[in-house]
């Protein structure tokens with residue numbers, strides 16, 4: 001059966017834009033997204049931008065500690081900035097238990113976001129300005145990368161709709177205003193160390209991940225088995241996020257994935273998280289997404305769900321996607337959560353999904 005795959009399918013973006021190969025490739029895209037749940041996207045036209053950005057990462061991560069400290073995430077109620085060594089992530093779920101972060105990251109959002117004001121909903125504070133490191137060209141590097149990959153992501157979402165024989169703009173009403181970009185470094189660690197534990201990406205619709213040639217990424221297939229997603233030069237690994245899962249009423253589950261820490265060399269990766277609208281509620285979604293659900297193939301994900309990660313976005317505990325996402329950030333980064341949202345931290349850390 002189609003869900004029993006043991007490798008990640010490859011979708012060729014250039015064939016999706018070529019009238020002679022488009023229909024065939026749209027059908028591959030449809031299976032990859034809705035049956036398998038993740039894919040490699042190749043021939044995106046972003047190859048130069050990806051190379052340029054990866055080239056700068058070692059220098060950015062080698063900046064003096066005080067430079068990285070000045071843009072520490074703890075300064076940002078929008079969870080932007082650097083996340084350092086040894087910080088503890090707490091997840092109140094058995095699958096996460098407690099683990100130390102074995103990676104260092106810079107976390108940015110779509111540039112141009114202004115500061116939150118008190119007359120706005122509390123969850124809107126997730127959208128805020130970036131903290132750029134004091135490094136020549138850092139801001140331009142981030143801006144250029146986000147601009148090029150966001151343009152690709154918008155086209156990709158249109159193609160996903162077309163793969164279901166829906167109008168290309170079907171998912172446009174679900175798009176958010178602030179996407180996120182991370183630069184991540186995984187230094188070598190003891191064999192089989194967990195670089196980052198099993199999780200689903202929570203912030204939006206789809207993730208577009210550029211990884212270097214070190215490897216370590218694994219994704220969970222429909223049989224509940226971990227499948228390697230080894231490096232494929234110039235590709236982007238695309239996976240489904242919880243926002244898209246919610247739009248499909250849970251039929252199309254977000255991709256559960258993890259990273260095994262490298263043992264000999266440092267791994268760098270650049271995930272881009274295409275955002276979902278934060279003011280969406282489950283009720284509004286049910287009304288507006290029923291015509292989408294009717295077109296979806298229904299994969300057998302029973303075995304995957306046994307080891308899966310529950311979703312804030314599908315929980316009735318939260319008023320809208322914005323609150324669900326804020327809860328996810330607060331629980332994932334408890335030091336930042338306690339500082340900026342002490343009452344919500346208390347409330348959310350008691351809740352089980």
Ligand SMILES: [Fe+2]
Pocket residue numbers: 199200201257
């Ligand atoms: Fe992830």
